[in-house]
Amino acid sequence: MSSAGSVFVDEKWLEVVLSLKEAATETLPDFSYVASGAYLENVPTENEGSLDRREDEPRPSEDDNDETSRSRNLYFAIGDAKCRAAVQLLLIQAVMEVYNMYRAQLSSQNTVILFEALHAVATHAHKINSDNDLRSKLQELGSMTQMQDPPLLRLENESYQLCLTILQNIFLERSSDEGSIEVVESHLIDLCKEVLEVYLSTARPAQLSSGMQPLGHWLIPVGSSKRRELAARAPLVVSTLQAISGLGDSPFEKNLGQFFPLLAGLISCExxxxxVQVALSDMFSTWVGPLVLQSC
Structure with a gap:
């Protein structure tokens, strides 16, 4: 690839990016077995005591076989999900290397296909990371999973970051026709909104997420684990705010109405x-403030 890539014609590059997209789709981590809870009847969690396990020992052999089968299925499901996540991290690295080496040879259409592949990885990882029930099950299993919480946060962040980089480069270079640039701009705007919405959803207190917070009551601050997650997501949000600022005068002003509620949310959230606050302050002083004053 490193020697042949420079002589590929556009059709060959299309085959390459479609293959990468297919690989990304086929290796999405699958946590459905854990999420289903099918293992819960028989597999002890980290918090269960040895006494409970001793009481289970006299079970009939058929029950023992069921427990062994469920345990085996659980270990296989967790191992498979972790392997797929590792493969996807390597795939992101490969896409990044291909993009950096042959960026000039890739048409905007083929680059958008790369973006779509990475975006599928990011959205799937976010779906897993936002499944609180699944995260609770993984935490209950403890050392058996040896996974961070959220389980695919690194995968989500890295894929979103590369998505942002790819779209931003196409938009700033403006080497494509006007129609392609409009498509890329639309993708970029939607991606920036998506990243900010993900962050705000994470920062929102649980009582607001459930809609149960009565008026006039103090909000309960987010816990330490949530703060760590927000800190891990912060660099991506900073990059997103910088990408929004880099849209230029006309696109920024045109889309400010879509972004303003999200920016206001970033001001008030934890x-x-x-x-994030530093990047937000820079954006308001450089872009938002002058626009507001200009309209007065």
Whole structure:
């Protein structure tokens, strides 16, 4: 690939990016067995005591076989999901290397296909990471999974970051026809909104997420684990705010109405670090403030 890529014609590059997209789709981590809870009747969790296990020992052999089967299925499901996540991290690295080496040879259409492949990885990882019931099950299993919480946060962040980089480069270079640039701009705007919405959803207190917070009551601050998650997500949000600022005068002004509620949410929400507030302050002083004053 490193020697042949420079002589590929556009059709060959299309085959390459479609293959990468297919690989991304076929290796999405599958946590459905854990999410279903099919193992819960027989597999002890980390919190169960040895006494409970001793009481289970006299079970009939048929029950023992069922328990062994469920345990085996659970280990296989977790191992398979972790392997797929590792493969996808390697796939992201491969896409990044291909893109960096042959960016000039890739048409905007083929680059958008790369974006679509990475975006599928990011959205699937976010779906897993936002499944609180699944996360609770994985935490209950403890050392058996040896996974962080959220389980696919690194995969989500890295794939979103590369999505952002790819779209931003196409938009800023503007080497494509006007129609392609409009498509890329639309993708970029939607992606920036999506990243900010993900962050705000994470930062939102549980009582607001459930819609149960009565008026006039204090909000309960997010816990330490949530703050760590927000801190891990902060660099991506900073990059997103910088990408929004880099849209230029006309696109920024045209889309400010879509972004403003999200920016206001970032002002009022909790954060895990100060990075987001600094980037937000820069954006308001450089872009939003002058536009507001200009309209007065």
């Amino acid at each position: 954060h895990g670090s100060g990075e």
